[in-house]
Amino acid sequence: xxxxxxxxxxxxxxxxxxxxxxxxxxxxxxxxxxxxxxxxxxxxxxxxxxxxxxxxxxxxxxxxxxxxxxxxxxxxxxxxxxxxxxxxxxxxxxxxxxxxxxxxxxxxxxxxxxxxxxxxxxxxxxxxxxxxxxxxxxxxxxxxxxxxxxxxxxxxxxxxxxxxxxxxxxxxxxxxxxxxxxxxxxxxxxxxxxxxxxxxxxxxxxxxxxxxxxxxxxxxxxxxxxxxxxxxxxxxxxxxxxxxxxxx
Numbered sequence: 001x002x003x004x005x006x007x008x009x010x011x012x013x014x015x016x017x018x019x020x021x022x023x024x025x026x027x028x029x030x031x032x033x034x035x036x037x038x039x040x041x042x043x044x045x046x047x048x049x050x051x052x053x054x055x056x057x058x059x060x061x062x063x064x065x066x067x068x069x070x071x072x073x074x075x076x077x078x079x080x081x082x083x084x085x086x087x088x089x090x091x092x093x094x095x096x097x098x099x100x101x102x103x104x105x106x107x108x109x110x111x112x113x114x115x116x117x118x119x120x121x122x123x124x125x126x127x128x129x130x131x132x133x134x135x136x137x138x139x140x141x142x143x144x145x146x147x148x149x150x151x152x153x154x155x156x157x158x159x160x161x162x163x164x165x166x167x168x169x170x171x172x173x174x175x176x177x178x179x180x181x182x183x184x185x186x187x188x189x190x191x192x193x194x195x196x197x198x199x200x201x202x203x204x205x206x207x208x209x210x211x212x213x214x215x216x217x218x219x220x221x222x223x224x225x226x227x228x229x230x231x232x233x234x235x236x237x238x239x240x241x242x243x244x245x246x247x248x
Contacts, residue, residue: 034056041109043107043108098116140181143181156170175201
């Protein structure tokens with residue numbers, strides 16, 4: 001028995017009402033489920049209780065029927081009373097979800113990783129990839145498309161509402177996609193346009209590290225078209241540092 005009421009998937013009928021016929025048994029089922037689940041955690045170290053609680057929170061934010069972690073447990077809450085910025089976070093943001101799933105993987109929760117991978121594969125299918133096409137070929141198709149599109153302005157990741165710009169963080173995430181794609185293709189001997197992917201990856205890194213706007217700031221700019229220090233500097237510095245160590 002699941003420790004939560006039945007959940008309706010997209011397009012399905014509403015779930016049946018939650019039964020209160022045997023609350024004690026249902027409580028014990030829920031208690032057993034969560035103790036069994038957190039028992040799979042492979043982390044053993046300091047702050048164990050806090051780590052366990054964080055893992056439980058990530059699990060609670062995962063939509064059970066699809067395996068997609070929602071962005072946050074809030075819906076239609078305005079930033080200010082009477083304001084226009086009403087955000088509904090009951091959706092999966094791929095970037096945020098990837099970080100959550102990576103944390104779950106590092107803690108040993110592989111079922112959640114597989115669930116997110118299946119969710120992502122379904123999204124690729126929704127985008128036009130044939131249902132029977134292997135997952136790698138769909139991913140390779142995305143990278144082939146990215147070779148022609150990475151150098152375009154985009155909306156960014158922080159909902160700036162200032163129009164499309166050449167956001168530095170977006171460019172670096174394109175670099176990450178090519179870098180991981182090349183490494184995975186080489187490691188697993190899978191078909192890939194390695195020359196094209198490698199050229200795009202290197203062009204992105206050169207653009208990020210040599211753009212005049214960054215030289216004027218003495219730091220990485222939020223975008224190449226105006227002088228504002230990037231808000232995601234920590235993530236960028238970490239990724240660039242790791243790339244530099246790998247190159248050495």
